[in-house]
Amino acid sequence: MKGRLIGLAMLMVLAGCDGQAPKADSETDTGLVDDGKADCMTGSAKQWARDCLVERRGDTLTIRHPDGGFRRFRVLADGRGLESADGAEPATLSITGKRQIDVAAGDDRYRLPAQIADTVK
Template identity: 40%
Template sequence: MRSKLTYRLGLAGLAALPLAGCGPPDAAPDIAEQGGEPVECALDGAEDFSADCMVMDSGGVRVVFHPDGGFRRLEGGSLPTSYDGADVARSQTEQGFTVVSIGDDRYRFPAQAGDE
């Protein structure tokens, strides 16, 4: 009887080993170290913008990373549109910034020449 219990506990321990190799979310390389730049964002319906998000450009696609590990992919020139999500991106120019809204999230980019 004892050997069956030991065997089961051993299997449970082996099953948990892959999880032991997972580090905390902040163990990922810093986006800024990979060439990312800060971008102001207001996430989950927040009223105020903060510089907590990072953006990386890759072949015409902007990837905006959230501090919690989430991200959004945007494509297009000065007025980006959503690239891979179910939510539609809306862009508007406000006080020298292009504000992109996707769902409850907003991102504020410096406006480029020709944005209106």
């Protein structure tokens, strides 16, 4: 989109600020189920599965894989989204829906809800 900046203001609704996962039957205004999990494709997986657990404590987001592995990200206060934490492989973000982003780091991919703001320059 020429002349437009897409700003990402992360609204991680998968886990509250207190680190507790919400009830499994709750639904957010994104229309996505807010059950403390994220769709992910980790390692050599060939299909998306909703089996990664999401924890948020302050500006740190940890996504735990079903095999025991995990990735840790930092939620950026400037609205750009996420960055890899702990010296991990860099994260790349792409908008995949009206209120959803894909986050890729190494061989792992995650679909997360996000508040996406359009701003005209």
